[in-house]
Amino acid sequence: MWLQLGLWMLLLEAAHARLLKFTNVKCLELPTNAGFCRYDYCRLKVVRRNQVELSLKVTLLELPITNLTTRLQCFQRSDGYRPFLYNILFDFCKLMGARKYQLSFERFVFDTIRQHSNFNHTCPWTENYMMVDKFALDINKINMPVPPGVYRLDFTFYAYGIARSLTQVYFEKID
Numbered sequence: 001m002w003l004q005l006g007l008w009m010l011l012l013e014a015a016h017a018r019l020l021k022f023t024n025v026k027c028l029e030l031p032t033n034a035g036f037c038r039y040d041y042c043r044l045k046v047v048r049r050n051q052v053e054l055s056l057k058v059t060l061l062e063l064p065i066t067n068l069t070t071r072l073q074c075f076q077r078s079d080g081y082r083p084f085l086y087n088i089l090f091d092f093c094k095l096m097g098a099r100k101y102q103l104s105f106e107r108f109v110f111d112t113i114r115q116h117s118n119f120n121h122t123c124p125w126t127e128n129y130m131m132v133d134k135f136a137l138d139i140n141k142i143n144m145p146v147p148p149g150v151y152r153l154d155f156t157f158y159a160y161g162i163a164r165s166l167t168q169v170y171f172e173k174i175d
């Protein structure tokens with residue numbers, strides 16, 4: 001009985017084609033970068049239908065880094081991209097360093113990427129790169145309670161209060 005119900009629900013899900021996947025990524029060294037970092041690559045790869053992997057690497061040229069701040073801003077596409085829910089500035093070093101960082105959007109995002117990145121170091125940051133390796137979204141693992149649509153998440157990294165890089169990640173949710 002329960003098994004049958006489970007199968008039925010699986011079939012329903014397949015019919016609805018629930019989906020969360022990357023659709024684009026852009027990486028920019030900002031005008032105020034001043035030789036602080038350099039993107040080596042920044043790309044999506046379609047590995048299967050509806051399975052899209054994000055990989056990027058940025059080389060850090062001024063080590064060690066003791067002060068890193070990040071802005072995470074979310075946009076929803078509707079007649080252009082409009083700010084949606086989140087626009088937060090947080091201490092990246094604190095997020096990386098604290099075991100019990102408050103439950104928050106930034107923690108959710110970086111916990112999700114952690115296994116597919118080197119975002120696992122505390123500051124001072126002494127590794128000469130930051131990278132994300134073959135990270136794919138999976139709607140069965142990532143519960144993002146947002147309406148279906150196309151979204152963009154902007155990551156701006158500041159070192160010592162100066163904006164250095166911008167990574168724009170586009171993704172689509174289908175229910």
Ligand SMILES: *[C@@H]1O[C@H](CO)[C@@H](O)[C@H](O)[C@H]1NC(C)=O
Pocket residue numbers: 115116117118119120121
């Ligand atoms: C951080 O991540 C890198 C790359 O995945 C891994 O090689 C390294 O062992 C990790 N370090 C820690 C402290 O978890």
Ligand SMILES: *[C@@H]1O[C@H](CO)[C@@H](O)[C@H](O)[C@H]1NC(C)=O
Pocket residue numbers: 067068091159160161162
């Ligand atoms: C990082 O540097 C900026 C600019 O100097 C400063 O305003 C900010 O307080 C620093 N953050 C930390 C956590 O030290």
